[in-house]
Amino acid sequence: MALTHWGFIYTAAGSAADGDVSVVDTGECRTVLVGVEKPEQALAVARRLVGEGVQLIELCGGFGPVWAGRVIEATDGAVPVGTVGYGPEAVDQVHAIFS
Numbered sequence: 249m250a251l252t253h254w255g256f257i258y259t260a261a262g263s264a265a266d267g268d269v270s271v272v273d274t275g276e277c278r279t280v281l282v283g284v285e286k287p288e289q290a291l292a293v294a295r296r297l298v299g300e301g302v303q304l305i306e307l308c309g310g311f312g313p314v315w316a317g318r319v320i321e322a323t324d325g326a327v328p329v330g331t332v333g334y335g336p337e338a339v340d341q342v343h344a345i346f347s
Contacts, residue, residue, distance in 0.1 A: 251304070253278045255297035257290045257319075259310035267293045287315050291322040298326045308332040310346060
């Protein structure tokens, strides 16, 4: 099975409570990007994305393993959930952005 529909949830100050949505559709793969202001808003967004048929969800910008687990629980494990990670060489820089 090919990946044809996936979601990317990220944190962005000023995002709408139900998420700011952008879609990239190549005709062969649909990517739904959703910005949320607070990580807890990702739970409802993830449920909505699963309902829309995404095959997997990636989390970025303020999410980590704990939030990935919460998203998995919120979606009853319906799709794989991953987080964007940075290596040790980027820890100080990423910390400065989110502090």
